[in-house]
Amino acid sequence: MSLDIPAALENGFMRIPTRVAGLLFVAFLVVGIASTVTAQTLSLAVMDAIQQSMEPGAAPPTTPGAGTGALALDVGLAVAVVLFLTQLVVSQIVGVVAIRTFVSDARRTFPSGVTRRLPWVVVNALVAGFIVNVLIGIGTILLIIPGIYLAVALYFVQFEVVVEERNAIDALRSGWDLTKDNRLAVFLLLIIIFAIGLVSAIPSLVLGFAGVSPLVTALVSVLVGAVASIVSVAIGARAYVQLKPDGWSSDFGTADPFSY
Template identity: 70%
Template sequence: MSLDIPAALENGLSRIPTRVAAILFVAYLAVGAVSTVAAQTLSLAVVDALQTAVPADATAPTTPGMGGGALALDVGLPVAAALFLVQVVLAQVVGVVGIRTFVSDARSSFPSGLTSHLTWVVLNALVAGFVVNVLIGLGTILLVIPGIYLAVALYFVQFEVIIEEKNAIEALRTGWELTKGERLGVFLLLLVIFALGLASAVPSVALGFVGAPTLVVVAVSVLVGAVAGLLSVAIGARAYVQLKPDGWSPSLGAPSPFA
């Protein structure tokens, strides 16, 4: 099938005012809050560790708490790193649930098989995401354009891991094949998703500019970010379904009335 961007947008948006999307929104909100705390805590711990390592006669001034934020926890670097890794895994688990839900036709209840081989899928999705990000980073170093091309060509790699339960290496191949002949359309779709991300940053930036309290700025950022994240996953999932062969359907099963 070919990619129909207006249809992907319409279908993605139509999944938002549903029961499953409301539950996912709460999950995305929680992950956003945990991620913010983890990132600020790690930043504070790294800066504090670096300050400790600076010789006493160094000319660079040091300030306690530099690099932290309003939600940073005062813990050591090992604990901060562990917290950050935990939130990475947690975010991936929620991402798996979100993609599987929006690829299916579930609206009032989650699809059966939602947690099928969850540990294996999460591990491979993390590996696939890491490899794709490294490739995009290397491509970006090579005059930017190769990085953009790889971001487009490999956009659905994690979808292949999560939905088809392929291993990371195989998903790189099948994800690449899935976008062949449709990469201009995928690029335009990613522009829309990128615009959503930019728009989601506007409220918190505006609040920061007018001097709103830090906690308010962070709360708005997490709230709007959760909405944008949910929209992006829903739109991407419906585009993924379009690119699969005619007659294809996810093997997750029908919605479960007990979900």
């Protein structure tokens, strides 16, 4: 099927003022806070470990902004790594639930089967995401354009893992095929999703320039970022549904699909 961008945007935004979207927003908000805390904590722990390994009297590293996060926890490097990895897994779980919800017709309650084979799906989604990011990174090094092309061509790989429960390698193939005849449209859709992300960064930038405390700035960034994340997932999920074969429908069912 072909991708109808206005329809994907309309259908995605229509899924936001629903009960399940509200619950997912809370989950994204929690994940956003955890992500910020663990990332800042890991940065602080790495800087502390580097300083402790240096010879007495040596000048400490001067990476701008490193280890100065307002939400960082004062823990050792090993604990920081465990917290960061745990947050990655939790974030992926929330992503799986969100994608499965938005490809279904669920509006008031989460669809049945939303946690089906969750550990297997999460592992394969993480592996697939890692492979895609490595490929995009390599493509970006090769004059940027190949990286953009790969980001477009492989955008729905994780959707294939989450929805169709394919393993990471099979999802790379099917995700590539899914965008084959629609890559220009997918590219334009990704520009819109990227723009949503950029707009979501404006409030925290304004607060930073205004001299607002780093803690308040970080919390506002997480709040607005959660909104942008759920909107982006909803739009991506509805675009994914469009690209599936005629007659395809999600097998994640709900008893009250059109109830708000």
